[in-house]
Amino acid sequence: MSPAPELINRLRAFLPPDAVLHDTEDLKPYECDGLSAYRQTPMIVVLPQTEQQIIQVLRLCHETHTPVVARGAGTGLSGGALPHDAGILMSLAKLNRILEIDPLARTARVQPGVRNLAISDAARPHGLYYAPDPSSQIACSIGGNVAENSGGVHCLKYGLTVHNILKLRVLTIEGELLEIGGEALDSAGFDLLALMTGSEGMLGIVTEITAKLIPVPEKAQLVMAAFDDIQSAGNAVANVIAAGIIPAGMELMDKITIHAVEAFLHAGYDLNAEAILLCESDGTAEEVVDEIARINTIMKSSGATGIRTSRSEAERLSFWAGRKAAFPAAGRVSPDYYCMDGTIPRKHLGQVLSGIETLSEHYGLRCMNVFHAGDGNLHPLILYDANTPGELEKTEEFGGKILEMCIQAGGTITGEHGVGMEKINQMCLQFKTDELQIFHGVKAAFDPQNLLNPGKAVPTLHRCAEFGAMHVHSGSEKFPDLPRF
Amino acid sequence: MQAIIDQITATLRIAAERGQPLHIQGGGSKAFYGHPRAESAESLDITPYQGIVNYEPTELVITARAGTRLSEIESVLREHGQMLAFEPPHFASTATLGGCVAAGLSGPRRAAAGAVRDFVLGVRMLDGTGRDLHFGGQVMKNVAGYDVSRLMAGSMGTLGVLLEVSLKVLPLPAAEKTIGLEMNTAQAIKQMNQWAGKPLPITATCHVDGQLYIRLSGAETAIRTAQTQLGGESRSDGDTFWQSLREQTHPFFEPAASLWRLSVKSTAPEYHLPGKQLMEWNGALRWLTCQNDKDNQHSDSAAHVIREAATAAGGHATLFRGQHHTIPVFHPLTPALLSLHRRLKQQFDPAGILNPGRLYPEF
């Protein structure tokens, strides 16, 4: 018999009835995260409201060897919150209170289910905000951000989640509380705050976050430059950096993206351009004037075919609107799209993009490229139709090849979306056995029974052996024309 | 260079087999810091493994071998108008990159720019069994696998021998200016925190001897406007001052019986503790020193009072200089965290041979 009835009874002993879901239709909304190609119905969903309830759930899971998967807002793009078929899915959505904003110390103490943008909204009356701004910020939770080490368009200058948090309350699988980090800028012992950030719910459940707040810049202005080939746009990025400028944001879009967003939004993007580069400056008014002038000069000398500088806040936002609408625009031009997330040293941009183009022709699938150009984080969006038999499989293979190219270019298979379930095979290519063993060791130091989000983020050595055999078989001869770095 | 790695690997393997503790030897510049090396420890000299491996200014990344002198790295960066923005203290010309990352110390710019750990992008290291491991990489954003490279920062060589480190670098500011304002400690705490919440180009703060020093960085025009806003007197000795703070050559740091480092919430109220005090990082870093033992900071009970004060302000206290056998150098960990540290140590260094006791006596 399934262990569910017994577990449900024990959960109901300390959770209200509506916080323990087990009917098929109630479970349905939890069967996937933002990567909807992967689905799994959990055995039970729990929605605790307090840290004490989480402790009780974890103790029960530990005692009964039941896997437990944390879920924030479910916007993750790598299947990190994909449920376990024989496990409990724990939604943190009800822990959604902002506990304290300390304007003088510039910190926010919040529960994990608080939405990213809600923190900035609460801080803004004090002239402060929380810097990391993933495009999903109206929906995603800060707990999920910590678990993925999420970034945003401003992270070259302001950092990722790991740079913007001070302290975590974390519960181990035994239900033991760890206070990691502190209210100071550093803490005694190992940097467990860094280790926890980006650990994809594998090491503990985050129940409270103390985040840093920074002053809202006095002014922000945006330069939009069009280029007639993508390599010149890439060079322009390098030239900006070489001039000693760290822009607040630097985003690049390729032609197919420009066309998709222009059709969707009419933002006034140049449809003849092969690439559009958005480069933002923020800071004090004087700083921005100085920097914008220099950026303009650099764009010109880098061969931009058209340059526009925002003259008002409304115009700045309208220039950004196209970039921010890249995902929905992809949804308009194609029934489905698949978002990849590799990072490469920027100098290889041209080669990687032409490699993607070759793959795109080979698979007969279109691909839009949006690029956090400042920090080399590439988001190819593969356009496909899940209703066409075999197309999802083709898409996944295409995506896998892109990630391999990123590794060969000296980059990584994931810049900010995490490994989750999605990139577990490519982990075998990026890391050697010894390194994977260290990862398993870290996991074991926190969760020796492997109950927290099992099967994600780090592949078993067995899985890698199988993938390796398959990979050698189908991989290398098929694309002799792809760039090898 | 491979020959050096092979040799270190062989030393590690033999030591692991025999349970022979090793002391990872960088430049020796921070020998005073942390618990002294174990008496039975043999030196593992990492300094021959030196040199810059890769530096591409437009990628904002430098990769160098752990034995490379910090001074060499910083001068190469300066030639290209860039810097290590966390302003690591050297404490001696021999300071190495490996030691800088292992000690995890950052200088005056830390509150504005971030700490060593914030700039570590990747490492190559040998664990306690001699396995050659790469974590992270040379790119700005990378979330594949646990963040082992940042974990190395501040681990005092207890988890592995660093071989190579990749760091994010930043452009040098176009201009810098230091201003001084007279005020007492309580006023300074409030003022530094208030200004830190305003969009001002402040990149370092220090309060000592009734003076608040503020460093402004960026475009000339921005600095000028900020200075009008903040008031105070321009100081011509700005660069020397911040350098003396970073390297602890400022008179405040002259050799003393003990030097405590309190890392606390920036708004923590003024401490009424015996000895002299200096504040940095908008109040988040407080140094406490006494010239002789009349302040009795070396007694266990005084240490206890200092540590309680730091804990109450959400932070921790380190006996930075003036080691004393009954007082732990680093702030004691809670039992739950200590056992987690030991379990992690076990994974990286099962034989317990790497810098044993350097961070905590228990491992």
Ligand SMILES: Cc1cc2nc3c(=O)[nH]c(=O)nc-3n(C[C@H](O)[C@H](O)[C@H](O)COP(=O)(O)OP(=O)(O)OC[C@H]3O[C@@H](n4cnc5c(N)ncnc54)[C@H](O)[C@@H]3O)c2cc1C
């Ligand atoms: C349209 C769109 C745009 C996006 N843009 C960006 C972007 O610009 N930058 C970016 O970085 N990401 C982006 N993402 C990805 C996603 O939003 C982030 O990864 C986000 O941090 C996930 O948060 P979540 O609350 O939805 O987490 P979920 O998807 O619910 O969970 C993600 C992972 O975190 C774990 N987790 C959640 N809460 C906790 C907790 N309290 N304790 C421990 N583990 C926990 C889960 O187990 C899972 O492994 C985007 C996604 C979408 C759909």
Ligand SMILES: Cc1cc2nc3c(=O)[nH]c(=O)nc-3n(C[C@H](O)[C@H](O)[C@H](O)COP(=O)(O)OP(=O)(O)OC[C@H]3O[C@@H](n4cnc5c(N)ncnc54)[C@H](O)[C@@H]3O)c2cc1C
């Ligand atoms: C001849 C000589 C004799 C000495 N005798 C003693 C003695 O008897 N007792 C004593 O306490 N000290 C002694 N020292 C000093 C001691 O060796 C230093 O603590 C040691 O050199 C640390 O190097 P460092 O300060 O350069 O390290 P730093 O370069 O300042 O490094 C600080 C920390 O980082 C670690 N570290 C350095 N490089 C790496 C790396 N690549 N990977 C991982 N961790 C690293 C170090 O082990 C140390 O814990 C002696 C030094 C010398 C030169």
